[in-house]
Amino acid sequence: MTSQNKQKIAIFWHRRDLRLHDNAGLYHALRSGLPVLCLFIFDKNILEKLNDRHDKRVTFIHETVMDLQSSLAEQGSDLLIRYGTPEKIWEELTEEFQLGAVYTNHDYESYSKTRDTQIEALLKNKGIGFKTYKDQVLFEKDEIKTGQNTIYTVFTPYSRAWKAKCNDFFLSSYPTEKYFNRFFQTQPRPIPSIGEIGFERAQGAFPSQKISNDVLEKYEDRRNYPAQPGTTHIGIHLRFGTVSIRDLARKAFETSDTWLNELIWRDFYQQILWNFPQVGEGRAFRPEYDRIKWRNNEAEFKLWCKGQTGYPLVDAGMHEINATGFMHNRVRMVVASFLTKHLLIDWRWGEAYFAEKLLDYDLAANNGGWQWAAGSGTDAAPYFRIFNPTAQAEKFDPKGEYIRKWVPELNSLNYPDPIVDHKMARERCLKAYKEALAKS
Template structure:
């Protein structure tokens, strides 16, 4: 957290507000919560010793930083003769729980999903129901509550986007989505309507349990919407097991290692236009401006802008991955890395590398009336639904740039880039 460049980072503000709500809730029961800021390898053993704790219980992490951090914490606690216990929490099934009949790890989603789903339908989500009134709390009180200023951060604009940060509001958001879940599969790809769950930030930070989410799907499994959303939750588990079982992706490598040799053009001017939402492709620009403004981007749009960056602008997918890391409020390494590699055709995707999204067709199909575009690209607010997707075809929009590339020209370049690497691999074998 201390390495974050943006001191108005929404993620820090979100965590802070959630912790405040937890603290106030616990105080109603005469209890409290310690909120510390610093190196966990130092702070956790120090706290454990100061309160004379015999054991420390944590939920497992799967990224290298988290694994190394927890190993170091455990080592420090062991020196103090304190027990360290870790548990599965942020996934439905861990990396070694879903394997092939030959006890190997999956690298393609569909067979993984089938195995995962079979086990989930048999075992259930494992969710348990309880009330705070049924729990006995340790009675204590902590006077000082760290402020954002104490840890070198400021309040962000998170409150402007109605992101729930209290238990009560989060439950309201869950219930609101339940009412829309039946039609999720029909609405999820259209950014101008309220089709997706908007629960990803809660999934990322554990303010809603992944088991609670899965249980919602299982309780309504007869509907196609529930099945579709559960499929998305399984994708999440899939990417977690990828980073564990194929750890080279955590070191900046393509899942398919031969594609580390792709010769991207990496035009920095193009990259800057992409970041600022000034490429001249309305659906791409609207998506990037949504990200820059809100810290969120609709899932369909994430695929569109990633394909555009890597296969139209011919820029290394890792540049885009890093930018999303900086901006996304729901940033999660495994999902972000997996999504970027999928879009760039360098990851664990069963589809061929020559799948290239046409940004114009994507715009016409998923924002046909241009409502989403107009929300984030006001320069095009006067355009009708026929012309808004390709505004420069007949007009000269004021203050809106011409397309920086020609998709028809760039597509064969992308194909040639992949063909070159594939031909080299063939010769080597």
């Protein structure tokens, strides 16, 4: 142990908050009176579940933490970066440093809650405090409740209550920059290479974290048309916290109520995941939907994954996600509805595929979106809403620009016939759902 390491310090543990600006937990750490050393852990428990050694999300995180370390070096400090399991790493850190307290921000997923409970117990056993704060959402857990003091399970009334409660207090940034002189002064340590954590660097650029006013001002008119530059592509930055939700919400209040609703959906699904944790464990929000007899035809699922269903809008969406890790939101609804309703394939199969492919994958939103499509989630609409992919294409890609971009083989001999007839599939779906729900 060096003499430098004998100084009592606080550690701020970055997870879904890879930034220094407007970071709740970091703000409280910097104001604690102890010098603050920042930490990021490449968590083996998470990384070992990823199948693609070129997973672009790992490349994004690796590049982001390198930038974060550079920013901290400018303050005479460092971002300590470790690779392994959190339990083992925290055991090592308590030996390496004299820790006064550990600060971090809330995470709402099942694995994260279990991990944090274990780390809190480990630290408490050594007399070290573990303090966590709300950062990635505006409202969490049970902060937005009905007049009957219950949790909202339908979005529209939740969003009204959210807007009624949201004010400057909740939108204000944490002024972390005022306290940058309180970072622990130390020399930068080596960063594990992407190869050392078991991956290879993925090619391609990532979306910008800057959103133009033009996109937001025209968001309501453009957002449903996948061929237009109508969406923000900010999802990966929200997922990993390279942007502040408070900054974005203030911008949304100023420019676009429709886009503000998209941010509120994030809060809504996070509070659903917290209050109804069974959804994150693979169960339907509405238990009666777990009685549906899914066909789960593996050959059809593979055709869906590869974008070879014979329905151009569905195939375009799947080609887009496979190539880029992104899919337009309107198209996500269509492809999810097609898998669950036309093919009667369990929504969990589609959710898992999106989890593997999406750059902006977030358990709460992904689960919520897939259960919405399947009819098993929080949405108030009846289960017999079944998107017609041909009609959706005619309405939202009327010139076929998006489809031609992602399905260049359209109108060639290489393009397959539809794998299922829409009318037959719709009737089969309604029958299967009715039979399952009749047992309620």
